[in-house]
Amino acid sequence: MPLAISAEGVTKTRGATRALDGFDLEVPTGTVHGLLGPNGAGKTTAVRILTTLLGPDGGRAEVAGFDVLRDAARVRTRIGLLGQYAALDEVLGGRQNLEMFGRLYRLGARAARARADELLARFALTDVAERAVTTYSGGMRRRLDLAASLIQAPEVLFLDEPTTGLDPRGRTEVWEAVRELVAGGTTVLLTTQYLEEADRLADTISVVDHGRVIARGTPTELKSRLGGDRIDVVVREPLDLSAAATILAGVGNGNPEVRADERRVGIAITDRVSALTATVRALHDAGIEAEDIALRRPTLDEVFLTITGVRRDERPVEHAHGSRRAGRPDTGDAKEAAA
Structure with a gap:
């Protein structure tokens, strides 16, 4: 063109x-x-x-x-x-x-x-x-x-x-x-x-x-530079964040991202279905109650932060x-x- x-x-x-x-x-x-x-x-x-x-x-x-x-x-x-x-x-x-x-x-x-x-x-x-x-x-x-x-x-x-x-x-x-x-x-x-x-x-x-x-x-x-799909877990109890991060580290790629103020942990994944299934099973076996589990694409905010290394503000x-x-x-x- x-x-x-x-x-x-x-x-x-x-x-x-x-x-x-x-x-x-x-x-x-x-x-x-x-x-x-x-x-x-x-x-x-x-x-x-x-x-x-x-x-x-x-x-x-x-x-x-x-x-x-x-x-x-x-x-x-x-x-x-x-x-x-x-x-x-x-x-x-x-x-x-x-x-x-x-x-x-x-x-x-x-x-x-x-x-x-x-x-x-x-x-x-x-x-x-x-x-x-x-x-x-x-x-x-x-x-x-x-x-x-x-x-x-x-x-x-x-x-x-x-x-x-x-x-x-x-x-x-x-x-x-x-x-x-x-x-x-x-x-x-x-x-x-x-x-x-x-x-x-x-x-x-x-x-x-x-x-x-x-x-x-x-x-x-x-x-796609952030590894494709991601899985996010919001735990009910803040004390469960560390254990949830360990679980996600075993099903995803790289290091989990933990947001303590939101009680949220997320990680990039390769296979949506198997990652979701494994996460739900592992959380249940560990006795961790999740308020929300979501599969999603990365946001441009995450791309922005990853590429530039700074937050927009x-x-x-x-x-x-x-x-x-x-x-x-x-x-x-x-x-x-x-x-």
Whole structure:
């Protein structure tokens, strides 16, 4: 498949920090690619370079077939960017916001109005189009923000932590909107701290740490690095945890993972049926009462911790500065264009 995004050996130093250190990326056209990594790993810096808001110190990067340095203006006309924070005028209504962005992107009044109506219908916002954005729910605001990033019908859409701060219903609404976009042929690069989000949306994932990609693959391929299926046992009595761990060590692969605060012990297994049968029998014979026994696939949280060696909340937050949208040839930000 042709590549919508490619980067090779990209470097970027910000002050004393090496934000990107040989960053590589390939995203086929018409797919969703997730960027995962600890806070401060370089995800937002990579997005800012790929959207021409920040110049790299070294390496090369192309988006929609154009170099982000030599052909920055052409790149901007082919991309949309939804940043971590909404960039809407909350006093205006939804329709007014979209028409305003349409005019900033140099659409005529009639064309801006028509595009606003189309996007309001697409994101199920027509009924609230005249209401001030300040009255919108979190999910509605984010859908309107996403609609604004599509004014120019971009080939490539960058979503930088698009559901931060949303409740489960709001996240689901945004996920559904993203799926519809991809079904229509849009390529999406997604950075997120919600590993469930990457698991549900991304076709492929790159794990970023210390400014470079340290693992890549489909969600299933990354999970398989932890040994396939797992078995979890929750014991009723905390004092039985050690004995339960010994039992699981005999039916699984590697060392059991013990979570004392949850009274839970788990381990990777090879044969689901035989491991479950052996575990139930051994617990019964040892007189250990289990509140729950479950077979499951590894989670991306476990993959994340295993690959990076840190928990997601152990790094300082990497802040996104500046733009949340691109599209106009001579700027990476619609609001800057209006100034």
